[in-house]
Amino acid sequence: MSSTTDPGLKTWIKCGKDTHFPIQNLPYGVFQPKDGGSPRVGVAIGEYVLDLSDLERRGYVSASGKGAASGSDFGADSFMGVLGTGTDQVVFDRPSLNDFMASGPEVWSQTRQAVSALLTGDDPRLKEDREFQAAALYRQEEVELLLPVEVADYTDFYSSKYHAVNVGTIMRGADNALMPNYVHLPIAYHGRAGSIVVSGTPVRRPMGQTKKDEDPAPGFGASRLMDFELEVGCLIGAPSEQGSPVGVPEAPRHIFGMVLVNDWSARDIQKWEYQPLGPFNAKNFATSISPWVVPLEALLPFRCGGPKQDPEPLPYLRSTAPWAVDINLEVWLQGQEMDQPHRICSTNYKHMYWNICQQVAHHTVGGCNLRTGDLLASGTVSGPEPDSYGSMLELAWRGTKPLKLPGGGERKFLEDGDTVILTGWCQGKGYRVGFGECRGTVLPARG
Helix, strand or coil: CCHHHCCCCCCCCCCCCCCCCCCCCCCEEEEEECCCCCCEEEEEECCEEEEHHHHHHHCCCCCCCCCCCCCCCCCHHHHHHHHCCCCCCCCCCCCCCHHHHHCCHHHHHHHHHHHHHHHHCCCCCCCCCHHHHHHHEEEHHHEEEECCCCCCCEEEECCCHHHHHHHHHHHHCHHHCCCCCCCCCCCEEECCHHHEEECCCCEECCEEEECCCCCCCCEEEECCCEECEEEEEEEECCCCCCCCCCCCCCHHHHEEEEEEEECCEEHHHHHHHCCCCCCCCCCCCCEEECCCEEEHHHHHHHEECCCCCCCCCCHHHCCCCCCEECCEEEEEEECCCCCCCEEEEEEEHHHCCCCHHHHHHHHHCCCCCCCCCCEEECCCCCCCCHHHCCEHHHHCCCCCCCEECHHHCEECCCCCCCEEEEEEEEECCCCEEEEEEEEEEEECCCC
16 A cells, blocks of 8 residues: 555645545646636645645656655556656646656656645645745635646547446347447447536537437437436556557556546437447537546555456456456436435446456557547446436436436436536545546537
8 A cells, every 4th residue: 555545644734524635635636726827736635725836846846757755556667768757847837737647657656745745744844834835725715627637539438337238228128238249348439539628617418410210311409318427537647659558457557547527428419320430429519527636546445346257358358456446426416496416326436347457458459559648438337226327318217217306306318407416436444535526517509
């Protein structure tokens, strides 16, 4: 266990027992003070944001790669020559995390150790200097959280077997629910990096072609069957060379951290367009991600065994280490007619049939290179019970079993004005490592 994830760590900054951002987490994000100033990188701690650009100017953190701290589980030493670090560079006074992410796992661990020491008081400089605190610490309500990364490419997997069986049953019937290739490889499609938005950004209902089964020809108009998809995504930090596959054991050294993902979907547009090449306009209008990126190192204590894979995967996909992650996930819905959000889904990321390392290995096995800022999303995370399904398509079973809401309302699919809130956390002994929220409100279509 890394010293930064020790359950016994305490910070001198006041943190509530249910905070998503204890000393064991230290997620990264990009923020801008509401009273002015440029975007820069920060770390969440309790109700505060620690300005890493200020620490960088003072020399308390550095992307030089020198003096790396011990305790990393990534075997990072071998990366330093490949990544070319070794000279001081500015990475935190930036509008995205990309420069820091590209610096590699040794620098990630070094920085994490330095920040943790400042916040525990092992390094007393921040704790004892009120002027330093005033300059470097912001309350979260004093800042605007921005898109944390410049997304290079976006790949969306289909890695929940429960979800795949549910969708297959709805679309093709129970006897033909799961396609024969599903248990042999992690299925995925390439999404649209340019339409990824940060939590809180409204999402407009898309226009497109749709065709009802009974209609002789398609029509054009606003999607009637708009949906959310509860997902978790990993962000690539260290790149790989084109033509050089990344194996399952090496994959963690390329993964910087994880975020919550809502891959909004227009199910009626999707049904008409997806054959034979898969989703296009049904998916590319918006994908929301959470503003805080939880480092992979913070999630290591919550690794666990995943579902049994039968048949055994081909050798390049075999995972000998447990790389499922025990992340509790919830979806909350608030319509315009509702006084407060209502929880409609509770599930867990550990149900994923294909884990993140297998996804990376399959993504690169043909020679595809990884780039800093790549987002690899899990696909909808669904569990075994009806209230653990991660999409409205499943929860309301394509509209045949409307979802009941407080006050007598119901939903078959999302309505204009609905706000969808995703949240997730790993539960430790006396603390939790959380992602905060990923939220978005559906706006009416244009046109």
